[in-house]
Amino acid sequence: MQQFSLCFGKVKKDCLKFIKSQETKADKFKNKEKMIKSFLIPLCFWISKKANKKRPYFVGLAGGQGTGKTTISSLIRIILTKYFKLKVFRISIDDFYKTRKERINLSKRVHPMLLTRGVPGTHDINMMLNFFKQAKSRKFKRLRLPTFNKAIDDRFSKKHWYDLKSKPDIIIFEGWCVGAKFEKNNTLKKTINSMERAKDHKQIWRKYVNQQLKSKYKNLYSQLNCLIYLKAKNFSLLKKWRIKQERKLSLKSKKNSKLKIMNKEDVLNFMQTYQRITQNMFKNMPKYASIILNLNSNHQIKTSVYKNK
Numbered sequence: 001m002q003q004f005s006l007c008f009g010k011v012k013k014d015c016l017k018f019i020k021s022q023e024t025k026a027d028k029f030k031n032k033e034k035m036i037k038s039f040l041i042p043l044c045f046w047i048s049k050k051a052n053k054k055r056p057y058f059v060g061l062a063g064g065q066g067t068g069k070t071t072i073s074s075l076i077r078i079i080l081t082k083y084f085k086l087k088v089f090r091i092s093i094d095d096f097y098k099t100r101k102e103r104i105n106l107s108k109r110v111h112p113m114l115l116t117r118g119v120p121g122t123h124d125i126n127m128m129l130n131f132f133k134q135a136k137s138r139k140f141k142r143l144r145l146p147t148f149n150k151a152i153d154d155r156f157s158k159k160h161w162y163d164l165k166s167k168p169d170i171i172i173f174e175g176w177c178v179g180a181k182f183e184k185n186n187t188l189k190k191t192i193n194s195m196e197r198a199k200d201h202k203q204i205w206r207k208y209v210n211q212q213l214k215s216k217y218k219n220l221y222s223q224l225n226c227l228i229y230l231k232a233k234n235f236s237l238l239k240k241w242r243i244k245q246e247r248k249l250s251l252k253s254k255k256n257s258k259l260k261i262m263n264k265e266d267v268l269n270f271m272q273t274y275q276r277i278t279q280n281m282f283k284n285m286p287k288y289a290s291i292i293l294n295l296n297s298n299h300q301i302k303t304s305v306y307k308n309k
Contacts, residue, residue: 004041007083012036014078022071024248031300036075039293039301043228044079046291046306050225051086051169056135058223061174062285063230064278065271066241067295072230073174080170089168093175095147096123096131100154111205113195116273117153120177120212125220132223140167179227180277181284182213192279195272206276213277229289235279237297243267 077088107115143164296302
């Protein structure tokens with residue numbers, strides 16, 4: 001415990017500064033010191049013990065939309081860098097979305113619903129597999145990796161891409177469907193929302209997405225060294241949090257006619273494409289994630305469960 005207090009003293013200022021940058025006047029973080037001290041610092045001690053300086057340690061961080069993956073992964077990076085002096089690189093699976101043009105082609109070739117970013121199959125999986133391979137290589141070469149601009153639903157231009165100049169000790173790979181597993185065909189048949197009923201009654205979209213999880217995504221996720229899961233209570237809470245997230249995005253974005261800020265109805269429609277996999281993760285992820293951070297309805301970490309100490 002003394003070690004945790006010492007660590008907190010070293011990282012407190014930087015962590016609170018980052019949290020402040022994520023807040024808006026109407027939306028302040030509660031119990032932030034407790035979250036850092038009781039949950040994130042012990043988690044970082046756990047990760048640092050596992051880290052191997054010879055090759056990057058891959059931390060997968062998953063959680064439904066609006067659970068706070070970006071905030072949590074950024075705070076983990078601050079603690080690991082500041083206190084443990086580790087080189088940490090954080091990237092989201094969202095950064096690897098196919099370009100809008102590629103998704104238009106995919107939607108014409110396979111199914112119209114694949115124009116909507118999010119589900120497995122809408123990422124550049126080969127680029128992700130290549131990134132994992134290059135990062136593990138003994139002869140590490142400088143890596144340029146994409147960044148995705150959700151406000152315009154397309155990639156940023158290459159001058160805004162990540163520039164990874166040296167091999168990291170830790171790679172945090174975060175995303176809503178990171179670590180998700182494929183579904184069995186008998187559960188796949190049953191529609192779970194109005195969007196599936198109206199737009200995917202032949203199950204083409206569902207089967208395509210599921211097949212992606214079964215093949216290349218399975219290969220990608222099997223390379224993660226550990227998996228942290230931010231578990232919300234239910235899907236309706238996620239909807240609430242995701243609407244709030246979009247409101248924050250609109251407040252933070254400068255007034256720009258090109259920005260694609262979603263209204264409440266847009267968000268709820270958008271989330272129907274995520275629902276199947278998210279609910280599957282609620283049910284199955286606690287069985288195989290290394291660490292589960294249980295969130296309460298106030299968006300705070302309530303308890304943590306470590307599966308393999």
